[in-house]
Amino acid sequence: MEKSLRRSRWRLLTENRDLSLFLSASLVSQTGDWILDTGMAFQVYLLTHSTLASAAVMLATQIPQVVLGSVAGVIVDRHDRRRMMIGTNVISALVIWPVALVQDSGSVWIILVVAAVTNCVSPFFSSAEASLLPGLARRPENFVTVNALHAQVRNVARLIGAALGGILITVGGLTALAVADTASFLVAAVLVVAIRHRLASTPTRRTGLLAEWRAGLAIVRHNRVLLVLAAFFLLRGVGEGAMGTLFAPFVNDVLGAGGSVYGAILAAQAIGGIVGGLVITLAGRRASPRRLFAWGTLAFGILDLALFLYPLIDASSWPAVLLIAVVGVPGAALNAGMLTLFQSTTGDLTRGRVFGLLVSAENATMLLSTLLAGTLAGSVGIIPVISTQGVVYVLTSVIALTVLSRRRRSGGVLVSEPV
Known part of the structure; x- marks a missing residue:
C-alpha cells in the first residue's frame, strides 16, 4: 500500500501537466513579486530615510486588498479563472514600469501609486488562483499534497526573490527591478495560457454583485468549518500586522542584531517553510486536513511565543534563527490543512x-x-505587542479543536471530523 501511495504521489507531481504549469507560473510570478517588494522597500527608505514613507508603502498595498478583496472574489466566480490569471499578469506587467522613473525623494509618490494599482489587481489574481487550484488537483484526496507543494513554491519564490531583489536594487536600481518583475509577469502569463483545464460547470444566472456577495457571506455563516476559517483569517491578520510592523525593531532593538542577522532569520523562515512543505507533501493522503490545521496552528503559536519571549531570558540571536526555521513545519501543516478545508x-x-x-x-x-x-x-514595549501573533494562533487552535470536534454531515457530505 505504501508503495502504491508513493507511485500515486509521483504521478500527481510529474504527470499532471496543468498542475506543473500552474506551479511554475506561481513560482515565476511570486519570485518577481518578492524581487520588487524587497527592492522597493529598501529604495524607499534609502531615498527618504523616513519610516513614515515606508509605512505609506505598506498602507498602499493593504488598503486595496481590504476594499477590493470581496468584490474581486465575486467577479472571479463570473469568469474563467485561467483567463483572469492571464489578464491580471499582463496588466501587472504594464503598470510596473513607472517605478523606473523614481530618482529621488520627490518622486517616491510614483512608488506609492504603482503599489496601490498593482494591489488593486492582486485580489483578482489571488481569488482566481485559489479557485483554479482544486480542479488541477483532480481529486479531493490530492488536496493536501497539492496545497503543501504550492506552499513550497511560495517559500522558494520568497527565498530567491528576496535575495535577487537586494542584488538588483544595488546593481541596477529600480529599473532593474521593473524589468525583472515585468518579465516574471509575462512568463507567468504564457505558462497559464498553456493550461488546458476548464471548469466542468458553468456560472449560474447573475443576480448582481451585492446579491452574489451576500450569497457568499451566507455560505460562510451556515458552514461550521468556514466560520472557523473566518475566525482564523481575522485573528491571523491581527498577528501578521503586529509581526510585519515590529519584526525589524524586534531584531534590532530586542536582539541587538543588525541587517545580516535579520536577513539570516528571513532566509531561515523560507527554508523552514520549504522543509515543512516537503514533510506534508510526503504525508499526502494519510494526513487529515482538520488535524493538520488544528494541531499545526497550536504548534505554530507555541513556537511563535517561544521566539518572541526567549529574549526575556537570553537575547542571543541564534535561537531566533533556529526557532523560525522549526516553525516552518507546523506552518506548512496548518496552511495545507486550512486550504484543504476551504477547498473541500x-x-x-x-x-x-x-x-x-x-x-x-x-x-x-x-x-x-x-x-x-x-x-x-x-x-507597552515591543515584546508584548509582537507576541500577539503567537497568542492569536493558540486562540485559533482552541477554537478549531473545540468547534471541529464532532462529525457533522450537510447534504450527505462530511464537513467536520474529530481532531
Whole structure:
C-alpha cells in the first residue's frame, strides 16, 4: 500500500501537466513579486530615510486588498479563472514600469501609486488562483499534497526573490527591478495560457454583485468549518500586522542584531517553510486536513511565543534563527490543512467569493493592527505587542479543536471530523 501511495504521489507531481504549469507560473510570478517588494522597500527608505514613507508603502498595498478583496472574489466566480490569471499578469506587467522613473525623494509618490494599482489587481489574481487550484488537483484526496507543494513554491519564490531583489536594487536600481518583475509577469502569463483545464460547470444566472456577495457571506455563516476559517483569517491578520510592523525593531532593538542577522532569520523562515512543505507533501493522503490545521496552528503559536519571549531570558540571536526555521513545519501543516478545508467545503462556482471574503477580512484586521502596533509598542514595549501573533494562533487552535470536534454531515457530505 505504501508503495502504491508513493507511485500515486509521483504521478500527481510529474504527470499532471496543468498542475506543473500552474506551479511554475506561481513560482515565476511570486519570485518577481518578492524581487520588487524587497527592492522597493529598501529604495524607499534609502531615498527618504523616513519610516513614515515606508509605512505609506505598506498602507498602499493593504488598503486595496481590504476594499477590493470581496468584490474581486465575486467577479472571479463570473469568469474563467485561467483567463483572469492571464489578464491580471499582463496588466501587472504594464503598470510596473513607472517605478523606473523614481530618482529621488520627490518622486517616491510614483512608488506609492504603482503599489496601490498593482494591489488593486492582486485580489483578482489571488481569488482566481485559489479557485483554479482544486480542479488541477483532480481529486479531493490530492488536496493536501497539492496545497503543501504550492506552499513550497511560495517559500522558494520568497527565498530567491528576496535575495535577487537586494542584488538588483544595488546593481541596477529600480529599473532593474521593473524589468525583472515585468518579465516574471509575462512568463507567468504564457505558462497559464498553456493550461488546458476548464471548469466542468458553468456560472449560474447573475443576480448582481451585492446579491452574489451576500450569497457568499451566507455560505460562510451556515458552514461550521468556514466560520472557523473566518475566525482564523481575522485573528491571523491581527498577528501578521503586529509581526510585519515590529519584526525589524524586534531584531534590532530586542536582539541587538543588525541587517545580516535579520536577513539570516528571513532566509531561515523560507527554508523552514520549504522543509515543512516537503514533510506534508510526503504525508499526502494519510494526513487529515482538520488535524493538520488544528494541531499545526497550536504548534505554530507555541513556537511563535517561544521566539518572541526567549529574549526575556537570553537575547542571543541564534535561537531566533533556529526557532523560525522549526516553525516552518507546523506552518506548512496548518496552511495545507486550512486550504484543504476551504477547498473541500466550497464549490467551483462560489469559491472565489468565499476566498475574497476571508482574505478581505484578514487584510482589514491586518491594516488595523499595523496602524496600532507601532503606537502600542512605544507604550507597552515591543515584546508584548509582537507576541500577539503567537497568542492569536493558540486562540485559533482552541477554537478549531473545540468547534471541529464532532462529525457533522450537510447534504450527505462530511464537513467536520474529530481532531
